[in-house]
Amino acid sequence: MRTRFFNAYVITCNDKFDVYENGEVWVEDDKIVYVGKPKNGFMADRTINCLGDVLMPGFVNAHAHVPMQVLRGMAEESSFHGWWNAYIRPKEQKMRPDDIYWSTMLGIAELVHGGITSVLNNYFEQPSTVQAFLDGGIRAAVGVDVQYKVQDDLRYKDWENRFAALYKDSPLLTYFVTSHSIFSVNERGLNDCTRIAKKYKLPQTIHLCETLEEVGNCVKERNMTPVQYLEDIGFLDYPTTISHGVHVDKEDMDILYRTKTNVAINVSSNMKLASGIPPIYSYQQKGINLAIGTDSVASNNSLNMFREMFLVATTQKALLHDASVMPAKDVIMMATRGGAKALYIDDRVGQLKKGYQADIIRVSCNGIHWEPNNDKIANLIYSAHADDVVMTMIGGNIVFENGNYYIGESIERIIKMSREVAKRILDC
Numbered sequence: 001m002r003t004r005f006f007n008a009y010v011i012t013c014n015d016k017f018d019v020y021e022n023g024e025v026w027v028e029d030d031k032i033v034y035v036g037k038p039k040n041g042f043m044a045d046r047t048i049n050c051l052g053d054v055l056m057p058g059f060v061n062a063h064a065h066v067p068m069q070v071l072r073g074m075a076e077e078s079s080f081h082g083w084w085n086a087y088i089r090p091k092e093q094k095m096r097p098d099d100i101y102w103s104t105m106l107g108i109a110e111l112v113h114g115g116i117t118s119v120l121n122n123y124f125e126q127p128s129t130v131q132a133f134l135d136g137g138i139r140a141a142v143g144v145d146v147q148y149k150v151q152d153d154l155r156y157k158d159w160e161n162r163f164a165a166l167y168k169d170s171p172l173l174t175y176f177v178t179s180h181s182i183f184s185v186n187e188r189g190l191n192d193c194t195r196i197a198k199k200y201k202l203p204q205t206i207h208l209c210e211t212l213e214e215v216g217n218c219v220k221e222r223n224m225t226p227v228q229y230l231e232d233i234g235f236l237d238y239p240t241t242i243s244h245g246v247h248v249d250k251e252d253m254d255i256l257y258r259t260k261t262n263v264a265i266n267v268s269s270n271m272k273l274a275s276g277i278p279p280i281y282s283y284q285q286k287g288i289n290l291a292i293g294t295d296s297v298a299s300n301n302s303l304n305m306f307r308e309m310f311l312v313a314t315t316q317k318a319l320l321h322d323a324s325v326m327p328a329k330d331v332i333m334m335a336t337r338g339g340a341k342a343l344y345i346d347d348r349v350g351q352l353k354k355g356y357q358a359d360i361i362r363v364s365c366n367g368i369h370w371e372p373n374n375d376k377i378a379n380l381i382y383s384a385h386a387d388d389v390v391m392t393m394i395g396g397n398i399v400f401e402n403g404n405y406y407i408g409e410s411i412e413r414i415i416k417m418s419r420e421v422a423k424r425i426l427d428c
C-alpha cells in the first residue's frame with residue numbers, strides 16, 4: 001500500500017525540527033519513504049490532500065495503564081495512597097481476563113482518537129492486554145511485571161514462565177520488565193527485575209518518587225532517597241524509564257543523568273492526586289531525557305496528550321515565573337522523540353523521516369480555536385483539542401480517520417462490553 005499526503009503543514013521532529021509549510025509525506029507499506037517539499041514521482045494507491053492541516057509523528061505515551069479504562073470515575077477526589085489502597089486495588093482484583101481485554105480495547109480507542117500511536121503499558125494479566133494490542137493495531141511496549149505477591153524463591157521462574165507464554169513476535173510489540181514501585185516490591189524482587197532485564201536484554205520501568213510519602217518512608221527506612229536506593233542496589237545500571245519523578249533532589253538528578261535514566265512525566269495525574277508538580281524544567285536543564293505519560297484514566301480521567309503537553313509547558317512557566325521556559329517546540333519533542341527514546345524505539349519511531357515507521361497523525365487546523373492560525377506550533381500546545389486529530393496511522397495502517405475506528409472491533413461493541421464490565425465491578 002502506497003499513501004501520499006500532500007498540502008500539509010509537516011512537523012518532522014527531526015534534529016533540526018524542520019517544518020514544511022506546504023509539505024508532503026509518502027508512505028510505502030509500514031515505512032516513510034519521503035518527507036519534504038512537493039515533488040513528483042510517486043505512484044500512490046491513495047492520495048490525501050491535508051488542506052493545510054498539521055502532519056506530524058504520532059504521540060508516544062510513555063506511562064499508562066490502559067487496562068484500567070473501565071475504572072474511570074470510580075475513585076474521585078482522593079489522594080494517591082488512599083486512592084490506590086482503598087479504591088483502585090480492590091476493584092482491580094475483580095477484573096477477569098475478558099474484562100481486561102474490553103477495558104484495554106476502550107483505552108486503545110481513546111489513544112488513537114487523540115493521536116497516540118505508541119504506549120508503554122504497565123499492568124498485570126498481560127495475555128488479555130497483549131491480545132487487545134494486537135487486535136487494535138497500536139504500537140505497544142508491554143510491561144511484564146515481576147509479581148510481588150509470589151514467594152521470593154519462585155518469582156524468577158514465575159516471571160520466565162509468564163513471559164514465555166505471552167511473548168508474541170510482532171513488529172508492533174516490544175517488552176519491558178516492570179516492577180510496580182519500591183514500596184510494593186522488596187529488594188530481592190527489584191534485583192530479580194534487573195537479572196531478568198539483563199538476561200533478556202529488556203529495559204525496565206518503575207514508578208518512582210511519585211509522592212512525598214514514598215520518598216519520606218524510603219529515607220526513614222534506608223537513609224537514602226528512592227533514586228539513591230535504586231542506584232545502590234544496581235537497578236539503574238541497566239536501561240530504565242522511571243515514571244513520575246515528582247520529588248527529587250539535586251543528587252537524584254545527578255544519578256539519573258549519569259545512569260542515562262529516562263523520566264516519564266505524568267503531570268495531570270500528579271496534580272489531580274495531589275502528589276505535586278514535577279520539576280520538568282530542572283530535568284531538562286540537567287540533560288535528562290524527558291517523555292510524557294498520561295497515567296491511567298482512574299487517576300487523571302483522560303488519555304489526552306494535548307492536555308498533558310499544555311500542563312508540561314504551563315506548570316513550569318508558573319513555577320519558574322518565567323514564560324520563556326518549556327517552549328512549545330520542546331514540549332512537542334518530549335511527546336514524540338523523547339517518548340520514543342524512553343520506549344527504546346527511537347531508531348524507528350518519533351520522527352517523520354525516510355526509513356522510519358509510518359506512525360503519523362493529521363491534526364485539523366480548521367477549528368475556531370485555531371483561528372487565525374498565526375502560529376501552528378503554539379496552537380498545538382496551547383489551543384488544540386484531542387478531538388482535532390482526524391487521522392492516526394500506525395506502521396502504515398490507518399487506525400482512526402474522520403471519526404471511524406479501524407481497531408479490530410466495532411466501537412459500538414467496545415463501548416457496550418466496557419459498560420457491562422464497569423457496571424459489574426461497581427455492583428460487586
Ligand SMILES: [Zn+2]
Binds near residue numbers: 064295296
Ligand atoms: Zn502509573
